[in-house]
Amino acid sequence: MTEQGAQANSSAEHLPVLLEESVKALAIKPDGIYLDGTFGRGGHSKAILQQLGPDGRLLAVDKDPEAIRTAQVQFGDDGRFEIVRGSFTMLEQEVKQRGWTGKVNGILLDLGVSSPQLDDADRGFSFRADGPLDMRMDPESGISAADWLAEASDSDIAVVLKEYGEERYAKRIARAIVESRVQDGPILTTGRLAKVVTDANPRWEKNKDPATRSFQGIRIYINRELADLDDVLAQVLNILTPGGRLAVISFHSLEDRRVKQFMRREARGGEFPPDLPVTQAQFKPNIRLVGKAVRAGEAELAVNPRARSAVLRIAERMQ
Template sequence: MSFSHNPVMINRVIEGLNIISNGTYVDCTFGRGGHSRNILEKIGEKGKLIAIDKDKAAEDYAKEYFSKYKRFYFEKSNFSDIEYILEKYNDSKKVNGILLDLGVSSPQLDEADRGFSFMKEGPIDMRMDTTNKMTAMLWLQEAEIDEISRVLKKYGEEKYSYRIAKSIKKSIKDKSLKTTLDLSNIINNCYPKKKLYKKNPSTKSFQAIRIFINKELQELEKILKDCLELIEKEGRLVVISFHSLEDRIVKNFINKHSDGKNIISKLPITNISSNLRLKKVKIPLKASDDEINQNVRARSARIRVAEKL
């Protein structure tokens, strides 16, 4: 098994982590090790990299291609289990940097059998952890129209959520919904025909179903909270997001703990600065043209960096 790709915004990630030679770092979204490989090149013999991924394919890749690195440790798990993982591999000591590259990975999109892509025909699966029983198709079969509509609207900000949900349930009833291309066609047919769309109309619904099935936003909120206790003073948190909901959560979290925003509105608060836990690190939010040319996924990427106080 081999997979090679250019990790998203790699130079900015390395700059954001501000790596020290003997530091300990956590790559919470290993994928195929693009970021991990570059972090390993920067840390010294006394440094350590702990990688996490819930995907069995990522675990297999790590075993095959990264087992030679003595400073590298891998755990197949949700990254929200980071506290337990650091207890296992780092004696519960704090770390110098944590990286989160959110969303679906390039190989997951490229493998039709995983069911993430609306461009390739495959089963309607969308599980990042294939040991979980609940596939996207199983959920669509069990959920009512109102629940599907709510998920599409909440996690995809989908304007035609109810129309799409109703059409999905009709297609399940008449047994015409079997593959990802079927689902994509159903969604596309719910959009007005006369308008031109910058993105494929299926984009929002596929993202929404994937985020819901994998509990991605709940996982993100938990690990962000944990990071406050797990990162050393002057250590860094680097987050790459590809969805407006993810980026909003990260932005609000950093704002809350770096300048007091979103603490309590319209109430006088004294000594806010003494309670702040993070410092924003200024870095260009969006990818450059060169970065997009190296990896087209970078086009929708947003990167945010914070330093622990």
């Protein structure tokens, strides 16, 4: 999600985005096997469980220990449900361990961070509320944003701000971060980083906090968000059963582009030289695109501004 969109919703709860549309996209079979790769606060998982019968299964994953605690409280007594802490890049492995390879009926990925992660200043994601500069979805693994910024070169920081934050003034902001570190010591709080970035940003976009892009870039880098997405997309075909569905909700163009390109590539099937006569059957597409990209309607946007940047794409595994 965009940081700004998420922070516009100041409540501590997480309103699931495109809930009806994404659960419908999974075309749930009551006795099917489903994966929720981004449990968050369980909004989507809850809706999936409501449609599953006693023989259905839902395996959920999240990097965030708070999400795991929520899952245990909410669904710990439900024998159809299981939660595993870690990245959704381990889905194929988890599925294999359960003997579910090629048998899964649906995978849901609702990418990015949750509102509670953004709203809790102590998690260090927010440019609005001051807190320790952390930004890790799993605070017990990898390095914090503060530790990374304390060591990284201005050119490395600029690459992250440009590639992952799509920040036009990446070089200038990166230089300001390093200068601040040299003058006043390591940047340890979100408030100080937000000020350094804001002061260095020469042109503020309308309706967008000047720190939005830089915070997004650093967060994506710290959590390996795009690398994880590429990894899990590469597993999907091995996991799903024919007719099984993949539904992915993205919150910015970097994610959505990857999802769109993956789905289009696999829906096109094999690559052949352009002058080779090939029948439709020889192309053997791996998936079928289900409808067009779905965006939130007015009613959802009225109650959840975070949904503004959400895009849902759906695909179905072919034989």
